[in-house]
Amino acid sequence: AQKVTxxxxxxxxxxxxxxxxxxxYETRDTTYYLFWYKxxxxxxxxxxxxxxxxxxxxxISGRYSWNxxxxxxxxxxxxxxxxxxxxxxxxxxxxxxxxxxRLTFGEGTQLTVNP
Amino acid sequence: xxxxxxxxxxxVLKTGQSxxxxxxxxxxxxxxxxxxxxxxxxxxxxxxSVGAGIxxxxxxxxxxxxxxxxxxxxxxxxxxxxxxQTSVYFCASTYQGTSGPFEQFFGPGTRxxxx
Numbered sequence: 754a755q756k757v758t759x760x761x762x763x764x765x766x767x768x769x770x771x772x773x774x775x776x777x778y779e780t781r782d783t784t785y786y787l788f789w790y791k792x793x794x795x796x797x798x799x800x801x802x803x804x805x806x807x808x809x810x811x812x813i814s815g816r817y818s819w820n821x822x823x824x825x826x827x828x829x830x831x832x833x834x835x836x837x838x839x840x841x842x843x844x845x846x847x848x849x850x851x852x853x854x855r856l857t858f859g860e861g862t863q864l865t866v867n868p
Numbered sequence: 869x870x871x872x873x874x875x876x877x878x879x880v881l882k883t884g885q886s887x888x889x890x891x892x893x894x895x896x897x898x899x900x901x902x903x904x905x906x907x908x909x910x911x912x913x914x915x916x917s918v919g920a921g922i923x924x925x926x927x928x929x930x931x932x933x934x935x936x937x938x939x940x941x942x943x944x945x946x947x948x949x950x951x952x953q954t955s956v957y958f959c960a961s962t963y964q965g966t967s968g969p970f971e972q973f974f975g976p977g978t979r980x981x982x983x
């Protein structure tokens with residue numbers, strides 16, 4: 754069975770601090786896909802990144818960066834110089850190779866960025 | 869493109885009532901899914917479909933039915949509503965490429981309360 758653990762339920766930081774959200778996953782598949790989604794207070798789910806299990810390159814997109822380490826089954830997300838608009842719930846999710854419609858989500862991390 | 873649309877946005881039911889949550893997408897995606905989101909539990913998969921006429925159960929299917937007669941529509945039926953089905957329901961769609969599944973596109977959600 755697939756499982757995603759986001760051990761940090763809530764994180765609170767002050768604006769301009771860097772913050773890392775942890776994601777640890779379990780799967781028996783050799784090919785799998787990892788995702789991060791953002792859910793702002795308005796409630797919609799916003800896609801941030803997709804990574805397949807064969808691509809262990811770290812990725813940077815503006816203030817966002819992702820660190821994928823297959824050896825520790827982790828896919829951590831760092832926000833550099835956080836801003837108040839980053840306040841949201843962030844979800845990590847694990848997808849199967851053969852079915853894009855089956856995602857296993859972590860429980861989410863509530864990030865609050867204070868001015 | 870409207871993307872993924874869901875109706876209604878809000879619904880209050882009494883225990884034992886039935887209803888259908890509507891979901892439609894105009895992106896010609898083959899895969900569609902229904903998730904429920906409860907506080908502290910992330911999103912859990914209810915049912916999913918890999919194409920018109922093909923559906924399967926997810927993690928928490930009890931009390932729900934689905935059908936997929938067209939590529940565009942994927943309604944979720946609550947057979948006899950129970951207070952435990954109070955939740956926010958998200959519909960999603962995606963497609964499978966040669967490099968695996970792409971990100972899921974989520975609808976805005978339906979907030980359901982069962983009294």
